[in-house]
Amino acid sequence: MYGMTCPHCGAATGYSPVGTRKYVEIPRGNPVLAQRATGSIHDEGSGYFFGLGRCQACAKAFPVRGKASSTESPDETVQEGTLEPLWPTRYRVVAQEIPNSVRTAFEDASAALGAGSVLGAILATRTAVIRAQRQQKQALNLSEASLKALVEAGRVSRSTFEASEVARRVANYLGHEEPDPDDQYSKEDAEELYEFVEALLHELYVQPARIRHHRNRLARRVETADPNTS
Ligand SMILES: [Zn+2]
Numbered sequence: 001m002y003g004m005t006c007p008h009c010g011a012a013t014g015y016s017p018v019g020t021r022k023y024v025e026i027p028r029g030n031p032v033l034a035q036r037a038t039g040s041i042h043d044e045g046s047g048y049f050f051g052l053g054r055c056q057a058c059a060k061a062f063p064v065r066g067k068a069s070s071t072e073s074p075d076e077t078v079q080e081g082t083l084e085p086l087w088p089t090r091y092r093v094v095a096q097e098i099p100n101s102v103r104t105a106f107e108d109a110s111a112a113l114g115a116g117s118v119l120g121a122i123l124a125t126r127t128a129v130i131r132a133q134r135q136q137k138q139a140l141n142l143s144e145a146s147l148k149a150l151v152e153a154g155r156v157s158r159s160t161f162e163a164s165e166v167a168r169r170v171a172n173y174l175g176h177e178e179p180d181p182d183d184q185y186s187k188e189d190a191e192e193l194y195e196f197v198e199a200l201l202h203e204l205y206v207q208p209a210r211i212r213h214h215r216n217r218l219a220r221r222v223e224t225a226d227p228n229t230s
Helices: 100-114 118-140 147-152 158-176 187-224
Strands: 022-027 033-038 041-043 048-054 061-066
Touching (some): 118 187, 147 158
Antiparallel strands (some): 022 033
């Protein structure tokens, strides 16, 4: 039943309802009683059920809508792939391999994009680039904190350098000058800039960490392998 991204932490989660569906009786004067459902409720008009779900990873709650096979017990009969948080969702899950200071800025960019904030996303994307430059300067003892220094040190490819440089310059322009109202940046533009910087962070942090991980696994396997069969 996985297929929903938690808007708080970005983990994949199924529907774990907060509270259970039950009918409460409301006295309307003797002998009339009305019934009202609590918990997740089904809306015949739209065909959706609406409920409050709790993330199975971070345990925070958020409103959810989805489709269910049985309108009487939607919590148990959720149809796979129909779940959707009714909450601004992050654009992408940010990789855990990225160092904390860089990751928090890029998570903000992802949250801004998910909420449709174009300028917010572009400026937070730029902050992630600047923090990555600083972090790498320190880690590699570079002469300066810049993308150019990273390409010269062989840390990023020329095309990754050019793409993230575009993202940085667009953010500088939008952040420091009075942008031309006829030259508005769209959500698609902001997504493209986000992807440029995502590729940069992948090259700087994610790929090396995954290669290290696989090398270690290989080394362990070689150590434990039977010398007669290897
Ligand atoms: Zn979560």
